[in-house]
Amino acid sequence: MTTLAHSAVRLLVAAAVWLACGPLAAADARYSEAGPESLLARVFEQIEQNRLDTALLQVEALIKAYPNFRLAYLIKGDLLLSRSGPIKTIGNVANAPADKLADLRAEAIARLNAYHSKPPANFVPRYLLQMPPDQKYAVVVDTKKSRLYLYQNEKGTPRFVADYYVSQGKLGADKTREGDRRTPVGVYHVTGSLSRAKLGDFYGSGAYPISYPNEWDKRNGRNGHGIWLHGTPSDTFSRPPLASDGCVVLANPDLDALAKTLQIGLTPVIISNSVEWLSLDDWQAERESLKKEIEQWRADWESRDVERYLGHYSKKFLGDGMDLDRWSARKRQVASGKSWIKVSADNVSMFRNPGKEEMVVVTFDQDYRSNNLANVMKKRQYWLKESGRWKIAYEGAT
Amino acid sequence: MSFFRRSLPRIHSPCRATKPGLALFAAALLLSVLALPVRADVLQDASKLLKQGQAAQALEKTEQYLATKPKDAQGRFLKGLILTEMNRGQDAIVVFTKLTEDYPELPEPYNNLAVIYAQQKQYDKAKQALEMAIRTHPSYATAHENLGDIYARMASQAYDKALQIDSSNASAQTKLSMIRELMGSGRPTSKPAIGPVAVVQPQTKPVEEKPAEVKPVAAPVVAPTTADPKAGDSKVADASGEIAKTLDAWAAAWSKKNVKAYLAYYARDFQTPRGESRATWEGERAKRINKPGSIQVSIEGLRVTAETADRAVARYRQHYRSASLKTSSNKVLVMTRHDGKWLIQQERVGK
Numbered sequence: 001m002t003t004l005a006h007s008a009v010r011l012l013v014a015a016a017v018w019l020a021c022g023p024l025a026a027a028d029a030r031y032s033e034a035g036p037e038s039l040l041a042r043v044f045e046q047i048e049q050n051r052l053d054t055a056l057l058q059v060e061a062l063i064k065a066y067p068n069f070r071l072a073y074l075i076k077g078d079l080l081l082s083r084s085g086p087i088k089t090i091g092n093v094a095n096a097p098a099d100k101l102a103d104l105r106a107e108a109i110a111r112l113n114a115y116h117s118k119p120p121a122n123f124v125p126r127y128l129l130q131m132p133p134d135q136k137y138a139v140v141v142d143t144k145k146s147r148l149y150l151y152q153n154e155k156g157t158p159r160f161v162a163d164y165y166v167s168q169g170k171l172g173a174d175k176t177r178e179g180d181r182r183t184p185v186g187v188y189h190v191t192g193s194l195s196r197a198k199l200g201d202f203y204g205s206g207a208y209p210i211s212y213p214n215e216w217d218k219r220n221g222r223n224g225h226g227i228w229l230h231g232t233p234s235d236t237f238s239r240p241p242l243a244s245d246g247c248v249v250l251a252n253p254d255l256d257a258l259a260k261t262l263q264i265g266l267t268p269v270i271i272s273n274s275v276e277w278l279s280l281d282d283w284q285a286e287r288e289s290l291k292k293e294i295e296q297w298r299a300d301w302e303s304r305d306v307e308r309y310l311g312h313y314s315k316k317f318l319g320d321g322m323d324l325d326r327w328s329a330r331k332r333q334v335a336s337g338k339s340w341i342k343v344s345a346d347n348v349s350m351f352r353n354p355g356k357e358e359m360v361v362v363t364f365d366q367d368y369r370s371n372n373l374a375n376v377m378k379k380r381q382y383w384l385k386e387s388g389r390w391k392i393a394y395e396g397a398t
Numbered sequence: 399m400s401f402f403r404r405s406l407p408r409i410h411s412p413c414r415a416t417k418p419g420l421a422l423f424a425a426a427l428l429l430s431v432l433a434l435p436v437r438a439d440v441l442q443d444a445s446k447l448l449k450q451g452q453a454a455q456a457l458e459k460t461e462q463y464l465a466t467k468p469k470d471a472q473g474r475f476l477k478g479l480i481l482t483e484m485n486r487g488q489d490a491i492v493v494f495t496k497l498t499e500d501y502p503e504l505p506e507p508y509n510n511l512a513v514i515y516a517q518q519k520q521y522d523k524a525k526q527a528l529e530m531a532i533r534t535h536p537s538y539a540t541a542h543e544n545l546g547d548i549y550a551r552m553a554s555q556a557y558d559k560a561l562q563i564d565s566s567n568a569s570a571q572t573k574l575s576m577i578r579e580l581m582g583s584g585r586p587t588s589k590p591a592i593g594p595v596a597v598v599q600p601q602t603k604p605v606e607e608k609p610a611e612v613k614p615v616a617a618p619v620v621a622p623t624t625a626d627p628k629a630g631d632s633k634v635a636d637a638s639g640e641i642a643k644t645l646d647a648w649a650a651a652w653s654k655k656n657v658k659a660y661l662a663y664y665a666r667d668f669q670t671p672r673g674e675s676r677a678t679w680e681g682e683r684a685k686r687i688n689k690p691g692s693i694q695v696s697i698e699g700l701r702v703t704a705e706t707a708d709r710a711v712a713r714y715r716q717h718y719r720s721a722s723l724k725t726s727s728n729k730v731l732v733m734t735r736h737d738g739k740w741l742i743q744q745e746r747v748g749k
Contacts, residue, residue, distance in 0.1 A: 070560045077556035084546035093557040100561045
């Protein structure tokens with residue numbers, strides 16, 4: 001009778017492994033063993049080997065370490081039931097609510113998948129092209145994998161710290177409208193911190209709003225608000241992969257660990273449908289080419305050759321309420337009065353926007369001086385690759 | 399002694415209607431560990447009172463008895479039963495627990511402890527007690543069945559936590575069985591076993607679900623070493639083929655729950671496992687086979703030893719699965735041939 005349980009679990013494991021199949025399916029000892037995944041994986045390994053008694057002991061250990069971990073209870077139920085009768089699937093509960101069962105199965109697959117397909121060593125998320133020195137950490141979320149990756153800024157190179165299981169919007173990613181129950185995809189940052197005391201139990205140990213909608217979202221007509229990273233209600237360790245109204249939800253211990261690294265107004269939160277990974281060499285090449293482009297833009301601005309300067313702007317440009325024609329006219333007008341210009345860009349961050357469109361969000365401290373005007377500002381640009389060349393599609397103060 | 403057992407009717411507890419959780423087993427009170435007839439009388443009276451629903455009087459009688467013999471296992475066991483019937487679970491736990499401490503080799507007190515713990519939804523404790531019962535007696539069918547039920551209940555609890563549902567109403571009826579008799583299994587009996595049907599154990603379950611218990615009383619009939627050397631190899635081969643076919647058909651009839659066909663495979667002089675009458679045995683078999691749910695019986699690794707042309711011993715591993723139980727056990731069948739048909743003359747567990 002255990003063979004049925006066994007085969008059902010095998011199916012689940014196979015599904016997880018199948019999902020994990022890909023060029024990146026390589027384990028790496030560098031990665032932290034934090035979270036219930038390693039214990040959970042051990043339970044499934046024991047089931048695979050038909051050592052159901054050991055599996056039951058492991059699942060008890062899992063529950064002890066992670067109280068209210070519902071998925072663990074489901075597996076425990078199956079392991080116990082397999083001793084007294086044949087079981088056919090994961091979650092052999094008579095009259096069980098199908099949606100809840102499906103949720104737990106999805107969570108199992110997401111967690112096992114994450115455990116078995118850790119990002120390979122010496123690969124970094126493509127999005128973290130340049131972290132300025134004052135940004136200590138960066139957060140990257142993979143919605144398809146229900147996973148959040150935390151990276152530390154090690155002298156400009158992202159270094160993996162930890163990864164956590166996360167829940168996203170009930171209807172998945174690619175938020176466009178208020179109330180669409182989707183999680184946005186793009187480059188954001190943490191904008192605030194809401195204390196536990198101010199929040200209900202529903203948000204768990206805290207909440208960190210992020211900057212959705214960003215400039216590009218607004219320009220594309222995407223709206224909505226109140227997208228947060230937050231915790232989990234006290235009656236459960238975690239929530240299903242698709243659970244929120246668009247927020248990214250972590251288990252409370254995970255959120256607590258993450259919270260220690262978050263800098264309000266600084267820490268980038270990049271949400272992707274499916275994180276792309278680059279080898280350090282490719283990553284280096286990509287950031288250098290873009291850095292060069294930005295430097296060229298700065299130099300061309302200083303050169304007061306308006307047409308060369310304007311050559312860096314996209315036909316799709318929109319900034320300060322101006323399209324490219326108006327922007328160009330304005331720049332030409334201003335340039336006539338300049339005898340010299342000095343521009344410096346410091347603390348440059350470059351984060352590639354997830355998605356098919358090749359776009360990078362560049363933010364820096366701009367110190368502009370000229371014969372008749374000087375200002376210091378924090379500037380943001382959206383660079384878009386057009387016919388093989390990086391062009392500015394948006395520019396404005398942050 | 400065996401007469402005494404046979405003469406006792408199977409009685410369902412009067413509490414059954416009010417306490418569906420406590421499916422009480424037939425109370426054939428075999429006092430094999432009793433040396434003194436007076437003791438049997440007093441306790442038997444108390445037991446009768448209990449069956450008649452007069453628990454208080456039964457308790458009084460038992461207490462009186464225990465006043466003179468405070469260590470007596472049988473009396474204390476009965477007291478535990480009475481207290482359970484009186485819904486004094488905590489007191490019953492104390493009695494049964496003490497019994498397990500004083501007589502760790504007895505499976506019955508462990509089993510009954512488990513039943514009470516299960517009633518109190520203390521499934522972990524129930525499980526531990528049943529595991530102890532099984533450790534003392536690896537083939538204790540009631541304990542196995544109860545343990546299966548405990549696992550199901552624990553599973554249900556785990557599912558409730560997993561899915562945040564409350565299934566307690568749906569699965570409230572426990573199937574756990576209280577053992578009503580203390581047999582002293584594994585303990586040397588004070589009386590020598592009488593005759594070939596000496597009974598060491600209460601046989602509340604059919605033999606296929608209670609393996610080793612019958613083992614110690616292996617009837618003298620089965621002695622493979624005495625096999626008639628004249629029964630040549632070809633005979634063995636013939637008999638093997640025929641017996642294999644017969645047993646396949648027998649297992650199939652059993653699996654199909656075709657009681658009539660199943661019973662037809664037993665010889666007229668079949669030795670019932672506890673020496674009960676053929677009719678009683680057939681009735682019990684029919685009742686068990688007709689229980690709701692499917693039955694699957696299969697035979698593995700059949701080895702036939704011919705003793706004579708018309709008598710052979712079949713040994714195999716029997717896999718049995720019903721709605722409530724799954725076991726695999728080594729079986730020994732003594733087969734005899736009548737009018738060219740092989741029939742089962744003896745059925746027991748063992749190698």
